[in-house]
Amino acid sequence: MRIFVIAGEASGDKLGGALMAGLSELAPGIEWRGVGGEEMSGQGLDSLFPMEELSVMGLMEVLPKYRHLKRRISETAEAVVALAPDALITIDSPDFCLRVARLAKEKRPDLKVIHYVAPSVWAWRPGRAAKMAQVVDHVLALLPFEPPYMEAAGMSCDFVGHPVVAEPRADQADAATFRETHMIGEDQPLALCLPGSRRGEVKRLGPRFDEALMQLRDREPGLRVVLPTVRGVAPMVREMTARWPVAPIVVENTEDKRAAFAAADIALAASGTVSLELAANRVPMVIAYDANFISWHVISRMLKIDTVTLVNLVSDTRVIPEFLGPECKPRAISAKMLELLEDDDSRSEQFAVMEEVMQRLGEGGEPPGLRAARSVLEFIGRV
Structure with a gap:
């Protein structure tokens, strides 16, 4: 099985690392390609380029790097198309991830796209869900009340638990x-x-x-x-x-x-x-x-x-x-x-x-990374 996975910042890299660990446990031997940081590299990902290139916020920070980011979007989409993965998993960072997904899906309309972290349409800008549904097929949600919002926009969605429940705590x-x-x-x-x-x-x-x-x-x-x-x-x-x-x-x-x-x-x-x-x-x-x-x-x-x-x-x-x-x-x-x-x-x-x-949020149950992995495999029909 081939999986292409993208994270653009530290929080996404952490989610990605736990998801990759869960997928490797449930379906050993996955071929990984994509973009990520230390957590995802630790699970076997050789990042196409340093994830830190994507960790920019705000108009004044993005403008000087616009051409470079646009090139990275194109390069990443081409890598997705070349791999022909069983699924493309994008993690948060929608400005980068969803642009990659759109370009890749234009060339491979049958590409299955899974997005990890639902946009907070319940709080503001509800139109984001409909826009996301143009390129995303399935969503992994961190909050239990989010699936109905995603499903209403035309995507399937599973609540997989919030990573905070799996964080180590001091005694x-x-x-x-x-x-x-x-x-x-x-x-x-x-x-x-x-x-x-x-x-x-x-x-x-x-x-x-x-x-x-x-x-x-x-x-x-x-x-x-x-x-x-x-x-x-x-x-x-x-x-x-x-x-x-x-x-x-x-x-x-x-x-x-x-x-x-x-x-x-x-x-x-x-x-x-x-x-x-x-x-x-x-x-x-x-x-x-x-x-x-x-x-x-x-x-x-x-x-x-x-x-x-x-x-x-x-x-x-x-x-x-x-x-x-x-x-x-x-x-x-x-x-x-x-x-x-x-x-x-x-x-x-x-x-x-x-x-x-x-x-x-899932405390005391199956770790969120494993729940997310199970949702991915069920969606792509591998379980």
Whole structure:
């Protein structure tokens, strides 16, 4: 069996690696071609070119590389056609992946195209599903409520579980070691500060998150703060937080991050997948987010939902408090965080919802990579 698989960024590479491992377990001897990173290379993929060439975001970043990216799209599509695979699997990165799929399918109309990660049409721009259905036959969805949206647009779709349920987590011994290492007492409240992973988000939200935490510290003098970050913005985060009245503990490596999540009592986080990571680690949270005035005005008019927090959406509740756009004010955020620290009922309500969300996302069941692999094989008729 021949499979062509494409991922364009780190998160997709991680999904791709787990999917390839699952496929190799269920159907050994697959011939792999495509584009991917370290995780997929570890499963036997010799990438056509470095995946990092595709990891660009935003108009100003893409424009200088437009011709090069267009050439890579053409080269990749030609490689798909030449291989004549049993399936083309594209993982997220729709701007690149779906263009490749379209070109390849023009020359091989019978090509089976599977896309991993459904577009969030339930939140905004619902027309994306119909456009995707022009080249995609089958979708692997991360969220349990997504299949009906894809099926309505004309594609088959399986919910295969969210990768967060398979992520390793630190235990209580790791949490205790983390507190001891950073001289945080057992009874001292520990807050996670998570203002995002992109420079623009950190620059915009960091000062407001700091102010909210300072106000919380006025009521909880023993409060300690940990700010997990990623390599790309770590220098900026360290420079920015060095000017904060009380600098947080900045952690960058994966083990320290996991331990910090296990040790935390509460979190203040930007909206995004991080809410699911917090839920997986059973950390009570407050979500806050803002964009510049024009962007927020556009986004708020396009949104089809009344909450942006995935924990709320998956659980069909509104238990996780949000402070978005004009409501992203430090005083209101700190007041809600204080309530969440002191009110056992509020914490218990969040814990109950987190348990439900993790079960709905597949916790305790077959790993998402294996479920995705089974869906692929069933779709292409190999099981």
